[in-house]
Amino acid sequence: MVAHLTRLLGPAHLELAEETVQEAMLRALQTWPYQGVPENAGAWLFRVAHNIAIDALRRHRTLGEKTDAIVAELAHAAAVPDDPYLEDQLRDDELGLIFMCCHPQIPRDAQVALSLKTVGGFGVREIARAFLADDTTIAQRLVRAKRQIRDRRLTLDMPHGPELTERLDSVLEVVYFMFNEGYAAHVGEDLIRQDLCLEALRLGRLVAASSIAAPRVHALVALMALEAARLPARVDESGDLILLEHQDRSRWDDRLIAMGFHYFDRSMAGEDVSEYHVQAAIAATHARAADPQSRDWAMILDLYDQLLAMNASPVVALNRAVAVAKVRGAAEALEALEPLASDPKLRDYYLLLAVRGHLLLELGRNEEAAACFRTALECPCSEPERRFLRRKLGSTGFSA
Amino acid sequence: MAQFMLLLHSEPSGLMQLSPEEMQKALEKFMAWRVKPFTRDGHRLTDDSGRVMRSQGGQIRTTDGPYSETKEILGGYYTIEAADYDDAVRLAQDHPTLEYGGTIEVRQVWGT
Numbered sequence: 001m002v003a004h005l006t007r008l009l010g011p012a013h014l015e016l017a018e019e020t021v022q023e024a025m026l027r028a029l030q031t032w033p034y035q036g037v038p039e040n041a042g043a044w045l046f047r048v049a050h051n052i053a054i055d056a057l058r059r060h061r062t063l064g065e066k067t068d069a070i071v072a073e074l075a076h077a078a079a080v081p082d083d084p085y086l087e088d089q090l091r092d093d094e095l096g097l098i099f100m101c102c103h104p105q106i107p108r109d110a111q112v113a114l115s116l117k118t119v120g121g122f123g124v125r126e127i128a129r130a131f132l133a134d135d136t137t138i139a140q141r142l143v144r145a146k147r148q149i150r151d152r153r154l155t156l157d158m159p160h161g162p163e164l165t166e167r168l169d170s171v172l173e174v175v176y177f178m179f180n181e182g183y184a185a186h187v188g189e190d191l192i193r194q195d196l197c198l199e200a201l202r203l204g205r206l207v208a209a210s211s212i213a214a215p216r217v218h219a220l221v222a223l224m225a226l227e228a229a230r231l232p233a234r235v236d237e238s239g240d241l242i243l244l245e246h247q248d249r250s251r252w253d254d255r256l257i258a259m260g261f262h263y264f265d266r267s268m269a270g271e272d273v274s275e276y277h278v279q280a281a282i283a284a285t286h287a288r289a290a291d292p293q294s295r296d297w298a299m300i301l302d303l304y305d306q307l308l309a310m311n312a313s314p315v316v317a318l319n320r321a322v323a324v325a326k327v328r329g330a331a332e333a334l335e336a337l338e339p340l341a342s343d344p345k346l347r348d349y350y351l352l353l354a355v356r357g358h359l360l361l362e363l364g365r366n367e368e369a370a371a372c373f374r375t376a377l378e379c380p381c382s383e384p385e386r387r388f389l390r391r392k393l394g395s396t397g398f399s400a
Numbered sequence: 401m402a403q404f405m406l407l408l409h410s411e412p413s414g415l416m417q418l419s420p421e422e423m424q425k426a427l428e429k430f431m432a433w434r435v436k437p438f439t440r441d442g443h444r445l446t447d448d449s450g451r452v453m454r455s456q457g458g459q460i461r462t463t464d465g466p467y468s469e470t471k472e473i474l475g476g477y478y479t480i481e482a483a484d485y486d487d488a489v490r491l492a493q494d495h496p497t498l499e500y501g502g503t504i505e506v507r508q509v510w511g512t
Contacts (some may be wrong), residue, residue, distance in 0.1 A: 002420075026415055033430035034444035034476045047493040121421025195421065 003097035024049035050078030096156030110145040126240035219267035220277035224281035226260035350379035370398035401481040403512040404488040410502030442478040470512035
């Protein structure tokens with residue numbers, strides 16, 4: 001709805017569109033709990049939001065001479081909420097808005113924040129929490145991004161030709177970043193920002209359903225769906241982390257797994273093999289195994305080798321080392337970890353130390369393992385992760 | 401079963417701090433509470449503090465509502481069925497308004 005109003009009001013008035021939707025939601029929140037949800041809740045919100053926008057425009061004449069024309073357009077839109085094309089239009093508006101948010105003139109971190117704020121409806125506080133930033137930083141980021149939109153007269157129109165391909169990649173990166181932020185939430189008890197994951201998945205599907213979808217879009221959606229399917233099994237009742245190999249397979253979300261495989265099949269059209277394809281293939285291999293014993297680790301290792309060749313990132317190498325341990329044993333995995341120890345990007349990354357400690361423990365080098373877990377506990381990590389590390393430390397017999 | 405009124409006082413400005421996403425979550429919680437088996441009735445009141453009337457020296461004096469000093473207003477009320485006050489308080493305990501800074505005044509309806 002923000003997207004729709006942004007198109008009617010013009011991207012320079014993105015803020016007014018946001019405030020309008022917020023006000024409409026507030027009215028719903030004050031009314032529905034007593035009177036019940038109106039028969040067509042969507043149309044109700046739509047009408048109320050348009051009326052709020054009309055009032056605001058009339059009051060402040062924000063848009064100068066154009067006010068009357070836009071008011072007329074808003075009134076018209078509010079009067080016919082059951083327009084059969086409305087849903088398509090709303091989808092297009094939303095797609096246009098996220099493509100605008102990912103405009104190359106807007107810095108990456110602001111692209112993500114702006115997408116979450118305008119398309120996802122998240123608040124500054126929530127975004128700040130997801131980014132481990134304070135509210136002011138995020139608020140400033142948003143203000144700067146909105147200024148760019150105004151100054152450069154960005155529009156909701158889709159780019160064309162090579163610019164479209166470039167922008168699509170940027171949109172996919174933003175969506176995947178959003179997903180990972182949700183998946184790997186670092187702070188406090190807030191282990192899984194499931195909302196972020198589901199919003200990323202929704203946006204991915206929105207792009208996948210449009211005419212500009214490429215196979216890598218489907219691969220990304222497949223990847224996100226298959227990983228999101230494991231969310232309910234990642235923590236136990238007390239909120240503690242459960243490793244993939246100990247997860248209760250029956251708690252995986254079958255609907256999301258089916259969705260993942262569906263998109264994975266669609267991603268196979270054409271020659272395009274993106275990183276998303278390889279990662280989706282890894283997630284699919286995990287999902288295909290009926291139980292942890294039957295997991296095809298050789299295949300997974302093979303896929304990680306491919307992924308590492310496409311993207312030599314230390315985090316990929318770390319994940320690959322876990323597969324090495326499964327296929328060739330802990331000693332070789334430990335060797336594979338060696339070059340990562342000096343990587344500055346992983347210096348404060350608890351997971352590297354946790355994996356190292358785990359491998360040392362398997363090799364019976366408990367005292368060294370304990371040292372690893374102790375150092376890991378000094379890295380930034382969430383409360384459940386901390387409890388997990390403490391449990392591991394306890395199992396070394398050198399916890400004191 | 402006796403009937404109790406839950407009078408919900410809150411500051412609308414508090415809810416305005418929520419993002420649309422959070423509002424949607426809040427809305428779901430409020431709606432879930434509304435259909436609990438013990439809830440009989442509920443009404444929203446208008447967004448103002450109303451009027452207070454009293455007689456002074458034979459003259460009826462009407463002033464703005466009792467809450468004009470604060471931003472808090474009586475936003476609406478529910479009627480619920482409960483065995484006694486303890487029970488009513490227990491039932492109202494998970495009403496989402498408490499989570500969002502509101503207060504609930506619980507009063508038993510006489511003769512029920």
